[in-house]
Amino acid sequence: MTSSLVLGLELAYWQQSILRSLGILLAVLLPAGTFVYLFLFKMVSFMQxxxxxxxxxxxGSMQLLAEVGKWIQKEDIIPEKADRLLFKIAPYLVVSTVLLTYIVVPFGPDMIFANHDTGIFFALAVSSISTLGVLAAGWASANKFSLxxxxxxxxxxxxxxLPLILAVVGVVIQAGTMNMSGIVAAQANGExxxxxxxxxxxxxxxFLGFVIFMIAVQAELAQTPFDMPIAESELVTGYLTEYSGIRFLLFFIGEFAAVGAFGAIAATLFMGGWAVPAAWADLNNNIFNLxxxxILMAKMTLVGGFIFFIRFxxxxxxxxxxxxxxxxxxxPLSLxxxxxxxxLKVAF
Amino acid sequence: MSEFLRDYLTVAIFAAVAIGLLLVVLALGKLIRPVRPQADKYLTYESGVDAVGTAWDQTPVRYYVFALLFVLFDVEAVFIFPWAIQLETYGWFGAIEMSVFIVILALGLLYAWRKKVLQWL
Known part of the structure; x- marks a missing residue:
C-alpha cells in the first residue's frame, strides 16, 4: 500500500509520514512544556x-512562553575561538536524537509511529547519540569548563x-520480544x-531491574544527584558555558524532551505502557486509541515527577x-x- | 519496498522533519534578535578573567580505562539481546550457555576491580 485516504485526501507515504512527524513532534513538545511548568517551576517552588x-x-502558567520569547530575541554569540560548524551542529544532534526515541513508543493499539521489531534496542541506541552532541558541544566551545x-x-x-541496557535485558527476557507493542501486550496479558x-x-x-533502570536514567539525563556535566558551582555551567540565546534553549528543550522520552520508555517497559491489565478491558477496542x-501520559508524568522529585x-x-x-x-547487580x-523464566 | 526498510524510511523522514522544525525556530530567531558585534563579546568566558592558553590542550582523561571496559560490556549486551528473545526456545541449554558467558565477563570485571582499575586516581 503506497497511498491511503487521510481526511479525503490521497496522500503518498512520505507525505503521510511528514504529517505524522509534525503531529508527534507537537504531541512531544506539549508534555515537555508541561513538565517544565509543573515540575521545574511549581513543584520545586513548593519544595523550597x-x-x-x-x-x-x-x-504563572504563561511563564514558559515568556521564557521562550526572551531566549528567541537574545543575540546569537559564537566565541571566536570556537569550532563554528561543530558548535552549531551540537544542539541539533542533541535535540533531534532525543525526539527520535519517541517514534518507537506505542501510544495505543494502532498509535505507533514506527513499529520496529527491535524497538527498545533502537530507542537505547539513538538516545545515547545525544551524549555525543554534548561532547561535541564541550569540545567545540574551546573553553576549559566546557571541555x-x-x-x-x-x-x-x-x-x-551499561546498567541501563542490562536492566532492559531482564524485561526483554520476560517479555520474549524487543518490540515495544509486544512488551506492552506481554504485561497486559501476563500473570x-x-x-x-x-x-x-x-x-x-x-523490581530490581526497575530500580537499576531509574537510577541509570537519572544519570543518563544528568539530573541531580548526577549533574556533574553541568555542576554550576565547579564548572560554571559545564558544556553549556559558551551557549546563549536560542542555542541554549535548544539544549534546554532537549533536556526536558529527554526526561519525557525516558519517562515514556520507563512507563512502557515497566508500567504497562498505554494499556491497562487485559483482565479489566478489551484492549483491541478502538477506544484505546483515544x-x-x-494513560501513557499519566504514567509518564508519574515517572517524570519522580525524576524531578529526586533531582530537587x-x-x-x-x-x-x-x-x-x-x-x-x-x-554487578544487573548481571x-x-x-x-x-x-526463573526457564524454570516456570 | 519491504515493510522492514519502510520502517527505517519513516525514521529518516522523522529525523528530517525534526531538524527542519529546529531550523525554522532558529531562522525565526534570526528575524527578531539584534546583532551588535563587539570584540569583547566573543572572548572565551572564564568567569570574567582573561583566559590563559586554550582548552584544546593535553588533558588527562581519567576514565579512558572505563571506556575500554565499556566496550567489553557493550558487546556483551549486543550478544545478550537476540538470545533473550529466543530463551523460551532454548530452554535450559540456552540458560546455562549464557550464564557461562556472563560469568566469564563478570570475572573480567572482577579482575579489573582487583587490579584497582575502578579506583579514582
Whole structure:
C-alpha cells in the first residue's frame, strides 16, 4: 500500500509520514512544556517554600512562553575561538536524537509511529547519540569548563549506559520480544504466579531491574544527584558555558524532551505502557486509541515527577562516587538480575 | 519496498522533519534578535578573567580505562539481546550457555576491580 485516504485526501507515504512527524513532534513538545511548568517551576517552588512564577498568566502558567520569547530575541554569540560548524551542529544532534526515541513508543493499539521489531534496542541506541552532541558541544566551545563538562558527560554515559541496557535485558527476557507493542501486550496479558487480575507490570516482577533502570536514567539525563556535566558551582555551567540565546534553549528543550522520552520508555517497559491489565478491558477496542495516550501520559508524568522529585531532593555526588556506584554496584547487580530472570523464566 | 526498510524510511523522514522544525525556530530567531558585534563579546568566558592558553590542550582523561571496559560490556549486551528473545526456545541449554558467558565477563570485571582499575586516581 503506497497511498491511503487521510481526511479525503490521497496522500503518498512520505507525505503521510511528514504529517505524522509534525503531529508527534507537537504531541512531544506539549508534555515537555508541561513538565517544565509543573515540575521545574511549581513543584520545586513548593519544595523550597517559595511562590515560583506568578506574574505571567494565571498562576504563572504563561511563564514558559515568556521564557521562550526572551531566549528567541537574545543575540546569537559564537566565541571566536570556537569550532563554528561543530558548535552549531551540537544542539541539533542533541535535540533531534532525543525526539527520535519517541517514534518507537506505542501510544495505543494502532498509535505507533514506527513499529520496529527491535524497538527498545533502537530507542537505547539513538538516545545515547545525544551524549555525543554534548561532547561535541564541550569540545567545540574551546573553553576549559566546557571541555571538562563534555568529558564528564562522556564518562557518565559510559558508566550508566551499561546498567541501563542490562536492566532492559531482564524485561526483554520476560517479555520474549524487543518490540515495544509486544512488551506492552506481554504485561497486559501476563500473570504473576497464576494471578492475572493486574496482568504482570514489570515494576513488580522486575523490581530490581526497575530500580537499576531509574537510577541509570537519572544519570543518563544528568539530573541531580548526577549533574556533574553541568555542576554550576565547579564548572560554571559545564558544556553549556559558551551557549546563549536560542542555542541554549535548544539544549534546554532537549533536556526536558529527554526526561519525557525516558519517562515514556520507563512507563512502557515497566508500567504497562498505554494499556491497562487485559483482565479489566478489551484492549483491541478502538477506544484505546483515544484512552491509550492519556494513560501513557499519566504514567509518564508519574515517572517524570519522580525524576524531578529526586533531582530537587538530593545533593550532587562527586565524580569518583558516580563511577564507583555504576561499576561496583549497579553493573554487578544487573548481571545478577539477568541470571535470576533467566533461571526463573526457564524454570516456570 | 519491504515493510522492514519502510520502517527505517519513516525514521529518516522523522529525523528530517525534526531538524527542519529546529531550523525554522532558529531562522525565526534570526528575524527578531539584534546583532551588535563587539570584540569583547566573543572572548572565551572564564568567569570574567582573561583566559590563559586554550582548552584544546593535553588533558588527562581519567576514565579512558572505563571506556575500554565499556566496550567489553557493550558487546556483551549486543550478544545478550537476540538470545533473550529466543530463551523460551532454548530452554535450559540456552540458560546455562549464557550464564557461562556472563560469568566469564563478570570475572573480567572482577579482575579489573582487583587490579584497582575502578579506583579514582
Amino acid at each position: 517554600s517559595r511562590l515560583g512564577p506568578m506574574e505571567a498568566g494565571p498562576f 571538562m563538562g563534555g568529558l564528564r558527560a562522556a564518562g557518565q554515559l559510559i558508566a550508566y549506559e 504473576i504466579f497464576g494471578f492475572d487480575g493486574i496482568g504482570s507490570p514489570y515494576f513488580i516482577t522486575q 484512552l491509550g495516550p492519556l 531532593t538530593m545533593p550532587r555526588f562527586r565524580e569518583d562516587q558516580l563511577q564507583k556506584l555504576a561499576w561496583t554496584v549497579l553493573i 545478577v538480575n539477568i541470571l535470576a530472570t533467566t533461571i
